[in-house]
Amino acid sequence: MxxxxxxxxxxxxxxxxxxxxxARTPRAEALDAPGTRLxxxxxxxxxxxxxxxxxxxxxxxxxxxxxxxxxxxxxxxxxxxxxxxxxxxxxxxxxxxxxxxxxxxxxxxxxxxxxxxxxxxxxxxxxxxxxxxxxxxxxxxxxxxxxxxxxxxxxxxxxxxxxxxxxxxxxxxxxxxxxxxxxxxxxxxxxxxxxxxxxYGNVETNTRAIVSFLGLSAADRAMALLPFHYCYGKSVLQTHLFVGASLFVEPRFMYPRIAIAALGTEECTGLAGVPLTFELLRREVDVRSFSHPALRYVTQAGGRMHATTLTWARAAFAPARLYVMYGQTEATARLAFLPPERAADKEGSVGIAVPDVELRVVDDAGRERPAGELGQLVARGPSVTPGYLDAPEETAAILHDGWLWTGDLARRDADGFLFLAGRAREILKVGGYRVVPDEIEEALAAHPAVADAAVVGAPDDLEGEVAVAFVELRPGASATERDLRSHCLQVLGRVKVPTRVVAVDALPRSAAGKPLKPVLRERARELMSALAG
Incomplete structure (x- = not known):
């Protein structure tokens, strides 16, 4: 390391x-929860x-x-x-x-x-x-x-x-x-x-950066929905401790209406969530029917949120400002954020680097790519991890000459704003064409019957690799595989249409709410193997 x-x-x-x-403000609220005031x-x-x-x-x-x-x-x-x-x-x-x-x-x-x-x-x-x-x-x-x-x-x-x-x-x-x-x-x-x-240096540096761009102060009070063993949840705790602010720890999000009601009664000024957080709220709660007058900001990280859900969240929590953020555990928490005032003209962007972080888009040899061209996203700064615990080979795979290779593909526009294009390891080669799963997922999520989608590759004798999509449908909605493939054809063109679109009750997810693509890849391999056999 x-x-x-x-x-x-x-x-x-x-x-x-x-x-x-x-010592300074002993009676100030710090850590509260249902039935607990500390x-x-x-x-x-x-x-x-x-x-x-x-x-x-x-x-x-x-x-x-x-x-x-x-x-x-x-x-x-x-x-x-x-x-x-x-x-x-x-x-x-x-x-x-x-x-x-x-x-x-x-x-x-x-x-x-x-x-x-x-x-x-x-x-x-x-x-x-x-x-x-x-x-x-x-x-x-x-x-x-x-x-x-x-x-x-x-x-x-x-x-x-x-x-x-x-x-x-x-x-x-x-x-x-x-x-x-x-x-x-x-x-x-x-x-x-x-x-x-x-x-400790990683934590202090990244905490200061987040406090800076969110403008946090002792007057803030965040609703904590994300567990503290998760990097994003931990950063919410750390940033509020840093400024002497408070947290309301809400472990009842399995009942979203209770959590959203508490957002108002606890006078929370901030709310942090992953894409699944907002998708569940969109499905199950009329957020606008609840009062949360103290709320001034909402943050989203932990993966790409579909455009329709992002638009909903901005409207549902207005006038609170929504910050789209990007980060990695290997960078302590945050690497980039999209200033809310740029949301309209930079739709789909994860924004610009947080303070004390440098971000570049490079080719496989580390040479910087011109604006508009796809490349590897790398990061440098005092919040970058020294490595994985007792894993020198894995550490060497992500750290080169002080730069963290995030594994994400991105483009930088002429103004310096970053647009992610998926994980480098997940890019598919379908009949010789490069296909980005994120693009198909976004197209499927735009269909009115689809709540969420995850796309993976599976081996194919003819094409080399094919795209297989797994979708969660919205409650009460229906759409056939043919409907969804036709939708993709209209939006994306023939090359990017998934070979199969499989409806599932629920996508398998990590503790952070991200679809578990290794599990889905195995399902896709089994599916295509059964069809071939």
Missing amino acids: ATPDGAGDRASSPAEWLFRHA AYSAVAERVAVLAGDLATRGAGPADRVVVALPFSPAAAIATLAVQAIGACAVEIDPRTTARTLASILSQTRPRFAIVHARDAATWAEACSDDRRLEWAWATGPRLSDGAFPARGTTPLGPACEPAVPARPIAGPAPVTAGAPALVVYTSGSTRAPHGVVQT
Whole structure:
């Protein structure tokens, strides 16, 4: 793993931001949720006590501590406690399977973990004798002796307070810019998950950039819908802690009407979502029938949102300003954003680079491409990861001479605005023609019966490769495969018409809401093989 520039320079940590605001504005709202209200002083107190218990058990700056808690203020407090002792938090989805958990534990080799007691059986299955933990802290019901694969466990209350009071730390440990702050596991939408290392310098730099272009202040209050183990959800938490603002953690999005009602009653000024967030709201909620007068901005990242949904979102949440953003876990969070005032004349663009990031469109040899021409999107700046955890070959594949090769294809217009054209690995070669799946997906999504679409390639003896589309239809809507292929023919032309269009009840998705294309590719291969046989 490469060593970042300025690795020895001092950096500030999210725990420092918390303690600073707790001293200045102790009664200010910090982390709230249904049934939970925690001011900055209360959050800092719980972080200090849990950090003290971590230190007492032997955890220190050299440790990676796993945090696997349900989406709640407790999950934020746990990671802040880990960072308060200068250690590195390994945040994972608590719903992770035992097999995946075993792989993560093999990579990270943690001595400590903060978990939910209900997941003890999964941990017991994932932990071999040589992978048992020295100590674990568990929220939820008290664990019986030997139920969790650790030498000992400490019960935690619902806000991460140890059952037996520990001596709190006096303040957060100093950290350097190059020290690991987080290991974040990618969604695996196009490959097996990797542990992305994010340093304290990465986190501070990208947090400052996002705060700058969103104009965040202590007066802001975001509704948090995205889990903190997900890079986008974590950035929402970090940016608001940085300025002394607050979050309302909303874990009830399976009932979208409840969440949208809370947006108004909690006087939220900001809302962050992935494309699936807005598509579900569009399908199930009349957003304009709810009052949310404090809302001033909405952000969208985590993948391309279909044009029709984007138009809907701008109207539904107006006069709040909608920021389309682009980023990668490997760049900590954000790489680019589209200023809302340019939405009309730059429709479809992901915008311009965020502060302290340089973006270029290059050919395969790294030479810059002229405006309007397609190329590889590369990024450079202090928010770029030093690499994947203990994976030098994978790291070398994405980092070249200080540049992060994002894997995305893009064009830059004459004004410097970027337009994505899909993942380089996903470009199809159909009968010798280059076909971009995103273009077909956008065309299908424009059909009134289609809610979402994902296009993958499958081998074909005649064409070499063919496009296969999987679509989710809108509730109550109907469209035949012939209808949808005819629609594509009219919009795209013959070469880009998918060979098959398959309606599914729901697209398989990652925890971030992105279609799982490796799963769909396997389905497409099986489908085409069955047709050929």
